[in-house]
Amino acid sequence: MTYKVAVVNASDGAAIAPALYRGISLIGWTPAPGRNYLLKPNMLNSKDSASGVTTDPRLVKAAIAFLQDKGYLPRVGDSPGNAYPGKAKKVFKESGMMEVVTSLGAIYVDFEDISPELITPDGQLIDLVGIAKPIMQHRVINMPKLKTHVQTLMTGSVKNIVMGSIQGSGKGAIHKVGNTPERFGKAIMDVYSALRPVIDLNIMDAIICMEGNGPSSGSPKAVGRILIGTDAVAVDMVAFRMAGVDPMRVPYIREAVDRSLGPESFNEIEVLGDAPTVTKFRLPSSILSSVTLYGHSLVSHYKSPVSFTRSRCTRCGECAGICPTKAILLSPYPEVEVSKCIACYSCHEVCEHNAVKVRKGIIIK
Numbered sequence: 001m002t003y004k005v006a007v008v009n010a011s012d013g014a015a016i017a018p019a020l021y022r023g024i025s026l027i028g029w030t031p032a033p034g035r036n037y038l039l040k041p042n043m044l045n046s047k048d049s050a051s052g053v054t055t056d057p058r059l060v061k062a063a064i065a066f067l068q069d070k071g072y073l074p075r076v077g078d079s080p081g082n083a084y085p086g087k088a089k090k091v092f093k094e095s096g097m098m099e100v101v102t103s104l105g106a107i108y109v110d111f112e113d114i115s116p117e118l119i120t121p122d123g124q125l126i127d128l129v130g131i132a133k134p135i136m137q138h139r140v141i142n143m144p145k146l147k148t149h150v151q152t153l154m155t156g157s158v159k160n161i162v163m164g165s166i167q168g169s170g171k172g173a174i175h176k177v178g179n180t181p182e183r184f185g186k187a188i189m190d191v192y193s194a195l196r197p198v199i200d201l202n203i204m205d206a207i208i209c210m211e212g213n214g215p216s217s218g219s220p221k222a223v224g225r226i227l228i229g230t231d232a233v234a235v236d237m238v239a240f241r242m243a244g245v246d247p248m249r250v251p252y253i254r255e256a257v258d259r260s261l262g263p264e265s266f267n268e269i270e271v272l273g274d275a276p277t278v279t280k281f282r283l284p285s286s287i288l289s290s291v292t293l294y295g296h297s298l299v300s301h302y303k304s305p306v307s308f309t310r311s312r313c314t315r316c317g318e319c320a321g322i323c324p325t326k327a328i329l330l331s332p333y334p335e336v337e338v339s340k341c342i343a344c345y346s347c348h349e350v351c352e353h354n355a356v357k358v359r360k361g362i363i364i365k
């Protein structure tokens with residue numbers, strides 16, 4: 001089977017909508033008649049797209065307009081990190097996404113307002129998980145952001161749809177079960193295999209990406225591209241290679257290949273559009289080297305993988321709230337109980353104040 005992925009240039013705001021239309025036409029995608037579409041951007045926290053954290057509202061605007069042109073009424077929603085009632089709405093408002101959604105007459109969907117649908121992925125590690133009901137009730141257009149990730153090395157389409165679809169404490173459960181990079185890759189693929197049938201299209205924002213200690217505290221990196229494809233794993237493989245990273249270094253990609261949940265090699269991907277030139281991303285400081293031991297990642301666990309910068313910390317408690325093992329105590333600043341920590345980096349991911357520092361070289365890939 002051949003998987004098509006379009007890579008199109010979109011280096012300034014005016015180029016985004018034409019690039020999106022061109023990319024969709026290159027892969028020959030059309031929306032299915034009579035279906036309702038849900039756009040699922042990456043709304044990890046309130047930081048804007050220029051910081052490299054959240055999906056570019058201009059790209060979401062172009063996708064809404066594309067669907068409206070074809071007679072659809074798109075919905076837009078996501079579940080941010082450490083989601084609690086009211087947080088998603090706050091993130092949409094503060095990041096500028098809500099303005100785009102409502103001004104165009106699309107419908108904002110609050111995942112946390114609606115009871116999750118319990119699905120059974122029948123997976124290797126995850127049996128039952130609560131998925132935001134709107135995900136299962138619509139055809140989904142997944143709109144990730146290309147970023148580095150302190151735990152998984154890179155992140156894009158697959159993690160965006162999996163972690164953003166899981167509601168509330170379910171995200172912590174995934175981290176708890178996936179307590180090593182390999183196991184986390186397996187847990188992600190368990191959920192992804194259940195979500196894969198509802199994803200119609202992936203539109204990746206690689207306009208301003210993130211390098212370094214992503215997905216929330218790295219540095220923005222201008223790449224000026226949009227990637228479009230119907231298969232999330234294929235889009236990620238092209239994007240990671242574009243970032244100078246062998247996709248097989250990313251545990252969940254290895255797992256996808258093992259389970260045939262997407263291309264089994266790069267040879268099965270047809271890349272269309274503009275040449276995806278390699279723009280090497282600075283990798284997370286948690287990644288020690290490119291050494292791979294029997295194809296597996298290791299985590300060294302003698303010290304806490306994270307520390308806290310008190311001068312930046314507002315004592316908001318978000319890190320303690322998201323920690324899946326309750327390893328963080330606020331007294332009054334956060335401190336980690338090392339024996340409980342599983343190096344999931346959720347605390348680093350959720351902190352909007354860059355107050356969580358990552359210890360160097362804890363993950364060996």
Ligand code: SF4
Pocket residue numbers: 308312313314315316317318319320334350351352353354355356
């Ligand atoms: S480290 Fe960040 S998330 Fe944790 S309490 Fe401080 S500011 Fe909040």
Ligand code: SF4
Pocket residue numbers: 305306319322323324325326327328336340341342343344345346347348
């Ligand atoms: S302290 Fe941070 S890295 Fe450790 S388990 Fe908790 S959230 Fe994960």
